[in-house]
Amino acid sequence: MLFLKTIRKLAPGLCLSMLVATSAVAAPNPGESAPAFTGTGADGKPVNLEAFRGKTVILEWTNHECPFVRKHYESGNIPTLQKEATGKGIVWLQVISSAPGKEGYVDGKTAQQLNQSRKAQPSAVVLDPEGKIGKLYGAVTTPHLYIINAQGTLVYKGGIDSIQSSNPADIAKAENYVKLALADLSAGRPIAQNNTRPYGCTVKYAN
Numbered sequence: 001m002l003f004l005k006t007i008r009k010l011a012p013g014l015c016l017s018m019l020v021a022t023s024a025v026a027a028p029n030p031g032e033s034a035p036a037f038t039g040t041g042a043d044g045k046p047v048n049l050e051a052f053r054g055k056t057v058i059l060e061w062t063n064h065e066c067p068f069v070r071k072h073y074e075s076g077n078i079p080t081l082q083k084e085a086t087g088k089g090i091v092w093l094q095v096i097s098s099a100p101g102k103e104g105y106v107d108g109k110t111a112q113q114l115n116q117s118r119k120a121q122p123s124a125v126v127l128d129p130e131g132k133i134g135k136l137y138g139a140v141t142t143p144h145l146y147i148i149n150a151q152g153t154l155v156y157k158g159g160i161d162s163i164q165s166s167n168p169a170d171i172a173k174a175e176n177y178v179k180l181a182l183a184d185l186s187a188g189r190p191i192a193q194n195n196t197r198p199y200g201c202t203v204k205y206a207n
Helices: 002-010 012-023 067-074 077-087 108-117 132-137 168-173 177-187
Strands: 038-041 046-048 057-061 091-096 124-127 144-148 154-158
Touching: 067 077, 067 168, 077 091, 077 177, 091 108, 108 124, 144 177, 154 177
Parallel strands: 057 091, 091 124
Antiparallel strands: 038 046, 038 124, 057 144, 144 154
């Protein structure tokens, strides 16, 4: 306990990262069943993962204030991916796990307005202010993405692409892991890179 108190005083950001990483120890890995959850949508209606059984589901942890998230939205990268995916019948769920008072926290109405202004096209937005869903999956960054197949098995977890920067110019040069994973899944191939390193801002959990 004394060690943690000392760390908090010397490097509070580092301490947060350590604690978040610790909460992710029991997170599911590709090949395991995706944890079930029911959350509240931005429209106030429940969003139940089990209701999408039989479809591919993408979970995207997001925080509109994070520069890494802004990179992928302001460039149109994530909105384009969302449009392509949902056009093929894939369910794309944004998940917002920022706690009240923390960076990225929004209410449902604001979340909907943000998506409209950014031309984002997720299937639904899941509000997770208590961080229960985020910790269930071990989400540590924004963005952090997960792909669940039609059988309810987690088949991908990790970063959106291979270049860990907030510079939009890097998007065209990067390997888009999500796009590649979806291509493999559609072709019935094993996903070549199914567990990659996520990058971005730490998820702003309450604790």
